[in-house]
Amino acid sequence: MTVVWQCQGVNPSAAPAGAVRQGSLRELNLALVLGRIAAAPRPPSRAALAAETGLTRATVSAVVEDLVAGRLVTEAEPQPRAGAGRPARGLVLAGDGPAGLGLEINVDYLAACVVDLAGEVRHHSVHRADLRPVSPADALGQLVRLAAGARAAADAQGLTLAGAALGVPGLVDEAGRVRLAPNLGWRDVPVPELLAGHPPLTETVDGVPPLVVDNEANLAALGELHAGDGPGSFLHISGEVGIGAGIVLDGALYRGTRGWSGEIGHIPVRPDGPPCRCGGRGCLEQYAGQEAILSAVGLTGADLPADTAPNRLAELAEAGDATVLNALHEAGAALGVTVASVVNLLDLDTVVLGGGYAPLAPWLRPPMLAEIDRRVLTAAWAPVTVRVATLGATAAAVGAAGSVVRRIIARPAGWLARL
Amino acid sequence: MTVVWQCQGVNPSAAPAGAVRQGSLRELNLALVLGRIAAAPRPPSRAALAAETGLTRATVSAVVEDLVAGRLVTEAEPQPRAGAGRPARGLVLAGDGPAGLGLEINVDYLAACVVDLAGEVRHHSVHRADLRPVSPADALGQLVRLAAGARAAADAQGLTLAGAALGVPGLVDEAGRVRLAPNLGWRDVPVPELLAGHPPLTETVDGVPPLVVDNEANLAALGELHAGDGPGSFLHISGEVGIGAGIVLDGALYRGTRGWSGEIGHIPVRPDGPPCRCGGRGCLEQYAGQEAILSAVGLTGADLPADTAPNRLAELAEAGDATVLNALHEAGAALGVTVASVVNLLDLDTVVLGGGYAPLAPWLRPPMLAEIDRRVLTAAWAPVTVRVATLGATAAAVGAAGSVVRRIIARPAGWLARL
DNA sequence: TCATTTAATTCAACCACTGAACAAATAGCG
DNA sequence: CGCTATTTGTTCAGTGGTTGAATTAAATGA
Incomplete structure (x- = not known):
């Protein structure tokens, strides 16, 4: 073997595209x-x-x-049933x-x-x-x-x-x-x-x-x-050290022609912005990546392990740290601009904040929603939900x-x- | 009835999601x-x-x-056949x-x-x-x-x-x-x-x-x-008075959750750019829409009917009009930034220029490709083709x-x- | 106790595909 | 010209899986 x-x-298409045989x-x-x-x-x-x-x-x-x-x-x-009849076997x-x-x-x-x-x-x-x-x-x-x-x-x-x-x-x-x-x-x-x-x-x-x-x-x-609950279409944003996204369309993951879809970390937010590792300029990662947020607060990745940084930032924000609040506001706005692009393109009704963004959602959401409302053409008829990942x-x-x-x-x- | x-x-899913009956x-x-x-x-x-x-x-x-x-x-x-055998009926x-x-x-x-x-x-x-x-x-x-x-x-x-x-x-x-x-x-x-x-x-x-x-x-x-020729995935950009796009994924049009996908005209290129009709700022339409190109050249929609404007601009560009060439370069660059966003998101291998962009493609393509090469994360392994619509x-x-x-x-x- | 109701199974009928045999139509070759 | 090889297309008995109706099973309620 x-x-x-x-x-x-x-x-992976669920239904067979080939011959439909007896079996x-x-x-x-x-x-x-x-x-x-x-x-x-x-x-x-x-x-x-x-x-x-x-x-x-x-x-x-x-x-x-x-x-x-x-x-x-x-x-x-067997489930207890209301009314007469043989009980169903679940x-x-x-x-x-x-x-x-x-x-x-x-x-x-x-x-x-x-x-x-x-x-x-x-x-x-x-x-x-x-x-x-x-x-x-x-x-x-x-x-x-x-x-x-x-x-x-x-x-x-x-x-x-x-x-x-x-x-x-x-x-x-x-x-x-x-x-x-x-x-x-x-x-x-x-x-x-x-x-x-x-x-x-x-x-x-x-x-x-x-x-x-x-x-x-x-x-x-x-x-x-x-x-x-059930299929649907959404964008799931994973804010780790980099920013990745998974695109679910009608209950199926969309992987792209080579399987490299969802690289939203390198969607340009400001085409003339700071240069990015990828060779472009002004990518989302430069505004909403973990390192960008940390450096706006005056920290570096060396100060905090990547997996504890989000929770630490959430603590500081909870305590009312103005620098952190401002950094999160900026990151949220950049995310909002990018998400607005995605929604204008794909007409999604839901965006999920996952990974390191989950604990930061209370501070990222408001500026995101503001940008989305302003920039999504159909926002007036079809509101976009931004929710926190359940996992x-x-x-x-x-x-x-x-x-x-x-x-x-x-x-x-x-x-x-x-x- | x-x-x-x-x-x-x-x-419209080709295969029935429901019961597979005898028939x-x-x-x-x-x-x-x-x-x-x-x-x-x-x-x-x-x-x-x-x-x-x-x-x-x-x-x-x-x-x-x-x-x-x-x-x-x-x-x-019947097709003439090479070699022996009963001829096939096509x-x-x-x-x-x-x-x-x-x-x-x-x-x-x-x-x-x-x-x-x-x-x-x-x-x-x-x-x-x-x-x-x-x-x-x-x-x-x-x-x-x-x-x-x-x-x-x-x-x-x-x-x-x-x-x-x-x-x-x-x-x-x-x-x-x-x-x-x-x-x-x-x-x-x-x-x-x-x-x-x-x-x-x-x-x-x-x-x-x-x-x-x-x-x-x-x-x-x-x-x-x-x-x-055959299915595939591509973005088809229609440059009319507005800018619309159709998204084809694996041979099927993707319409979005409400059927409103493809509104790339309102994808932000520069979030702080000029205000747009839609309420946002710096939308693609402000840089690559027909009116934006015309006004950069010093014309308005009143001078030219919308359906003849692209051909007129192509003539001027052909003649070497520097203002027009510059305007088209700027428009192409803005299109390139937007297309880079789309490709980073969806991993498409082909972009088709249609509608009013078709006659202008010779001048729009080079700046588009330059931006795409710079900004698409996977451009080095997977080149993106920009071609003109056949219709x-x-x-x-x-x-x-x-x-x-x-x-x-x-x-x-x-x-x-x-x- | 017995009619009523709903759940699940049984079974003959049927539909569409399978596989093999067969008929049809041509090229190549002696 | 006749024969064989080759490929196309059809015919037909066989089979797997669904259908629909009848039947059995297991509960409630009057």
Whole structure:
């Protein structure tokens, strides 16, 4: 079996673009029913699923039988019902079936987590370490050890790891190679090759590579998508050392033609502004990046580790520090200008502040909203919501693990065939 | 039968998200085979289609039989073949089946055109008239007369109009109401109601409304998509009096959550720049809009009708007029800054200059490319192409008509059921 | 106790695809 | 000219999966 390592597919279309064969029918309906079970607020009965989907109850029963046999779904306790009639048997996603392993490498920590089909985080571990002075190979070695712990925890809970995803703060190509991770100091790091020496994290399942490497901001947006209520469209802004964003359009992550979408940190705010590392001038990162905010306050990254800086700034702002308040106001205004561009372009109704921006949201939001209201053409008819991410700093790892189980929910036939 | 008028669906997904019933199988395969026939560079045989799609020849034959019976496909003359074997019978889209009616209302002209299944423009007519002083009702009255002529031309060629689409330079809501068309001076114009008095342009077919109202820039991008070679992702910039854009992602127009995407004219270039009509400051339109370019040259819109201004400017630039060259350079640079933002956000590989920008492209391109190279993070690995639109000023009307026939190609079952 | 109501299963019918066999139409070759 | 090889397209029995109606299951309420 050839083990292929690759980046998350550039655009995974849920529906098969190819031939629709006899068996595709069952495949599609398995996905349809499982998707409804996953999206339902409370365990639905077979009858309810039939009514929702338009399939007959006979078909739903047959499909559910397959799902239960494959350990993807289990029956919940009968719900007490109001009125007459045989009580419904509720269906829920299995808590002891396949699970996803999520990994994250960031500037000053490594993280691993395990998420089950229902989206519950069943294991989570973080290893703090400044990874900038460490070689990529050593960093990945540490990651493998963390992953082994996560795998043991999954086994102990009766979960089967069905795949893994790794988030990296940088640009990843289709082969899983990290082309550029500026804040980590990585350039052209062949993650798959470096991991090849270690025992693979999981086995290849149904043609899906055992490990998918993806941009951290993309995975964080996916985490937010699955944590939120239902699909939709939003921009998820991850304010780490750099500024990245994940774009969710109609419930699907948009990755761009090469998978490099969401680089809002380098959207020009003032074309003649201060020069940026990237070669441009006046990029958003120069106004709202963590280092920009810190230096406006008279601090540098050397004074504060990157992961504690946001909370420290929030404390100072809470205490009424005028310099900090002013710096956050400026950063928020720059974010607002950029978000206005994005909303004018994409007509989004929601923007989510994640990563390091989450604790700073109370101070960033007002200037953001002011700029958005002023600059978005359709703001009068269609207000834009700016909200705080529901997942905290763990968003990328949880999103990575979630992307694995979501793939199973979107295409259960692959998992069932594996049995 | 209730006649419903509506805006183009916000996000028409090709594949059914709902239940996959017995008959859906055939529906999907009809669409699959017809789509391949439409996309093929030369008339494919049934055997070739079977090989391409993965269906058996038997199934392809059955599907093709349905398509031929429904006048969507006809057999071409047998192709001369190299080597032994029974000669293949090539399949082509029918030139005498359903066709689409495309309409456009713009500042100083009305247009109508008829496009057949194969994408050929079978009729095209333009009526020049300054529509700013005319009431919306009167303008639509003129449009209805133009449409009647187009319908007669279609009838004369044996074509059946299967629907119509109307492009308007403004924001359109789901009900087909024009919320705002600044350059036309329209505000909250209920196009469907105003057209209700006139005989409908076509009958409702299979639940699809007879007339779809959409943004002109969106339709122009669709026209460019269908005129080009295959799907892909690009930004199509329509430089009319205002600046609009259509966003095509993976071969599908992205309309945004309310259908108001692509308003790049109001993306801020310099947040503290000159005030804009929209209430913001330093919008792209202030630097690269037609009026901005003209006033930089010392002219006003009163001197030149909007539709001749671009060609006039091109002549002056060709002659080496330094003021004009400078104005175009500035406009191109502003466009480049904005496009860099878009590419950083969406990771597109192609930008198309359409509408009034097409004749000016030789002068706009160099400064655009310079800004893009400087400001796009991934420019070093993934060059961005800036090309001129292949359709001329007719893009919106042709795109509108094309959207009608494309809908049939994407979902032929609806058309077949109508018979 | 029994009618009523809702849930889930069973089963014959049917629809569309599959795979193999077959008919059709041509080129190449002796 | 006839024969074989080759490729196209059709026919037909077989099969998988959905359908719809009938049936069984399990509760409530009068």
